[in-house]
Amino acid sequence: MYTYSDFDEAFVRARVAQFSGQVERRIDGSLTEDEFRPLRLMNGLYLQLHAYMLRVAIPYGTLNPRQMRQLAHIADTWDKGYGHFTTRQNIQYNWPVLKDVPAILSALADVEMHAIQTSGNCVRNVTADHFAGAAADEIEDPRPVAELLRQWSTDHPEFQFLPRKFKIAITGSPNDRAVTRAHDIGLRMVRNAAGEPGFEVIVGGGLGRTPMIGHTVRGFLPKADLLPYVEAVLSVYNMLGRRDNKYKARIKITVHETGVDEITRLIEERFAEIRPGFGGYDQELLAQIEAAFAPPVFRTAPTDAYDAFYSADPVFRAWADTNLARHRNDEYAIVTISLKAHGETPGDATSAQMRAMADLAERYGHSELRISHEQNVILPHVHKSDLPALHAALAQVGLATANVGLISDIIACPGMDYCALATARSIPVAQDIALRFDELKLEHEVGPLKIKISGCINACGHHHVGHIGILGLDRAGVENYQITLGGDGTETAVVGERAGPGFAYTEIVPAIERLIHAYLEQRTEPAETFLQTYRRVGLAPFKAALYPAEAAQNAA
Amino acid sequence: MSRPYIPKVVTANALLEGDVIYLTADDRWSRQHHEAELIEDEAHAQMRLLHAAAQKSKVVGAYLADAKAGPNGPEPVHFREAFRTRGPSNYFHGKQETAAQ
Ligand code: SF4
Numbered sequence: 001m002y003t004y005s006d007f008d009e010a011f012v013r014a015r016v017a018q019f020s021g022q023v024e025r026r027i028d029g030s031l032t033e034d035e036f037r038p039l040r041l042m043n044g045l046y047l048q049l050h051a052y053m054l055r056v057a058i059p060y061g062t063l064n065p066r067q068m069r070q071l072a073h074i075a076d077t078w079d080k081g082y083g084h085f086t087t088r089q090n091i092q093y094n095w096p097v098l099k100d101v102p103a104i105l106s107a108l109a110d111v112e113m114h115a116i117q118t119s120g121n122c123v124r125n126v127t128a129d130h131f132a133g134a135a136a137d138e139i140e141d142p143r144p145v146a147e148l149l150r151q152w153s154t155d156h157p158e159f160q161f162l163p164r165k166f167k168i169a170i171t172g173s174p175n176d177r178a179v180t181r182a183h184d185i186g187l188r189m190v191r192n193a194a195g196e197p198g199f200e201v202i203v204g205g206g207l208g209r210t211p212m213i214g215h216t217v218r219g220f221l222p223k224a225d226l227l228p229y230v231e232a233v234l235s236v237y238n239m240l241g242r243r244d245n246k247y248k249a250r251i252k253i254t255v256h257e258t259g260v261d262e263i264t265r266l267i268e269e270r271f272a273e274i275r276p277g278f279g280g281y282d283q284e285l286l287a288q289i290e291a292a293f294a295p296p297v298f299r300t301a302p303t304d305a306y307d308a309f310y311s312a313d314p315v316f317r318a319w320a321d322t323n324l325a326r327h328r329n330d331e332y333a334i335v336t337i338s339l340k341a342h343g344e345t346p347g348d349a350t351s352a353q354m355r356a357m358a359d360l361a362e363r364y365g366h367s368e369l370r371i372s373h374e375q376n377v378i379l380p381h382v383h384k385s386d387l388p389a390l391h392a393a394l395a396q397v398g399l400a401t402a403n404v405g406l407i408s409d410i411i412a413c414p415g416m417d418y419c420a421l422a423t424a425r426s427i428p429v430a431q432d433i434a435l436r437f438d439e440l441k442l443e444h445e446v447g448p449l450k451i452k453i454s455g456c457i458n459a460c461g462h463h464h465v466g467h468i469g470i471l472g473l474d475r476a477g478v479e480n481y482q483i484t485l486g487g488d489g490t491e492t493a494v495v496g497e498r499a500g501p502g503f504a505y506t507e508i509v510p511a512i513e514r515l516i517h518a519y520l521e522q523r524t525e526p527a528e529t530f531l532q533t534y535r536r537v538g539l540a541p542f543k544a545a546l547y548p549a550e551a552a553q554n555a556a
Numbered sequence: 557m558s559r560p561y562i563p564k565v566v567t568a569n570a571l572l573e574g575d576v577i578y579l580t581a582d583d584r585w586s587r588q589h590h591e592a593e594l595i596e597d598e599a600h601a602q603m604r605l606l607h608a609a610a611q612k613s614k615v616v617g618a619y620l621a622d623a624k625a626g627p628n629g630p631e632p633v634h635f636r637e638a639f640r641t642r643g644p645s646n647y648f649h650g651k652q653e654t655a656a657q
Binding site: 080 | 569571572573574575576587597612616617633635636639640643644645646647649650651
């Protein structure tokens with residue numbers, strides 16, 4: 001894993017010192033809120049509904065056990081003993097008080113972490129495939145490039161005041177687990193005809209008020225051209241992006257208004273102009289970073305104990321079937337630890353759970369942890385012979401829920417339980433859906449299904465790309481939930497279709513239940529997933545299930 | 557005829573803790589909604605808001621929220637304001653927790 005250079009260390013420490021002074025001056029009254037607000041936001045500190053919230057970056061979702069323990073320590077010392085992992089691979093603390101924030105930032109700096117650029121109109125935390133460096137289908141580990149982008153974008157003088165925030169996602173696999181098509185820039189690794197690795201560059205994707213799937217501006221970009229190319233995209237956007245209207249400021253609108261051909265031409269033109277200035281230093285730096293991401297030394301041992309356990313223990317088998325993914329080393333597996341126990345808050349982990357995951361990563365996982373945008377924790381490298389022991393240890397701390405990829409593995413943003421921008425709650429909706437389907441004992445029969453919930457139009461919960469998306473709105477002073485269907489966040493990305501009028505808070509879980517029954521009736525065989533069925537039969541049967549009264553009327 | 561004015565309370569977050577606070581008639585900041593001053597006159601509401609916003613070293617983001625009279629003092633009208641009087645629904649944290657202590 002990448003470790004900070006002296007420069008990184010000095011930079012982060014200097015930032016903490018600066019911010020400590022700013023907090024002091026805010027408290028003694030020499031800074032007004034108007035002066036302080038942009039400063040605190042630059043350091044990840046928000047003011048939410050009930051308290052301050054500190055958003056800490058977890059670059060490309062990668063953590064080591066020492067960092068995870070420090071996150072637990074922060075939760076215990078300055079917060080309420082837990083943290084919330086987000087769809088941006090960040091962690092949020094919901095209850096810090098202002099005077100403690102410098103101490104928290106300093107504790108983060110002790111383990112090479114920070115909260116810089118987790119807010120504001122700059123390049124945000126670069127997100128990556130959570131299976132990076134481990135997945136069987138991966139061409140190359142994308143994290144060195146993500147780290148290069150992090151270093152390049154941090155405090156980049158040209159890109160601190162972009163028209164709007166800017167999000168980059170990267171995947172080293174052709175199978176997209178990083179939702180690259182819904183980011184300002186998506187980078188998806190592919191091979192060219194000669195078999196060399198490079199990137200498909202996707203620009204102008206984004207969810208929120210105006211959801212759009214990104215456009216490919218380069219089908220194949222050689223790896224060596226990546227940094228100047230990304231800089232060219234940013235530079236064109238910085239010039240063209242609208243600063244007159246916040247709702248039209250994201251690059252997706254710039255692409256939409258300028259046209260894909262024209263924006264591609266401008267990017268290529270700018271790229272040709274700046275490419276010669278990149279004399280190869282970026283490639284030297286990348287090579288150094290790549291060395292830091294060398295894979296662990298995999299061990300070789302028999303795996304028959306795993307096979308025996310798998311056939312003998314149904315609880316273990318259920319977990320293995322849902323929570324394991326194929327590792328590029330056949331003796332290993334990628335383990336997803338579900339932070340979605342039925343009835344709990346999606347993405348939350350207690351400090352005790354964080355410590356347990358850190359210990360288990362050390363004991364069984366080559367000391368690596370990842371946070372997924374789906375709000376789970378990944379142990380990317382576990383030898384199969386260790387899986388039964390790992391599973392037993394996870395069960396002791398409430399982390400052995402066998403539901404990854406199923407109906408209760410729900411993405412939910414904080415919604416109106418925390419977020420100042422929310423128009424409705426999302427967490428309790430997720431909790432109730434999970435509890436209901438657990439009670440019905442249906443979720444394994446239903447199979448792969450992604451429900452994603454946002455508490456407002458900003459779509460942090462990615463509802464547009466959920467197979468079932470739920471958007472919480474305020475309709476005349478009452479919480480109201482709109483359903484979208486058929487969304488997809490992978491390489492075949494699609495924005496979901498609105499099903500019809502919204503549902504009241506008490507009606508949303510029954511509505512989802514009707515949808516699921518409609519799916520079970522419609523599917524040709526158990527192997528046909530919800531999304532496949534939806535693509536085959538379309539909206540009509542689901543609409544009929546959602547709005548039975550209207551359906552009856554139409555039939556009459 | 558003009559529509560009747562919906563009564564208001566002045567609310568904000570405390571600078572140091574971020575906790576939700578309400579302006580009282582005797583110029584204190586209370587953590588409890590029912591202690592807030594229920595303002596029934598638009599011009600007076602604007603004055604009180606200005607007064608609140610001027611206290612820059614104590615409060616952040618002061619605004620007027622709809623409220624109504626209740627048996628124990630003003631009550632919130634909108635669900636967002638109701639949540640702000642309690643705290644989140646997934647954990648017993650925030651005001652509901654302090655109230656129970
Ligand atoms: S989607 Fe809206 S409610 Fe949810 S976290 Fe984002 S801004 Fe807040």
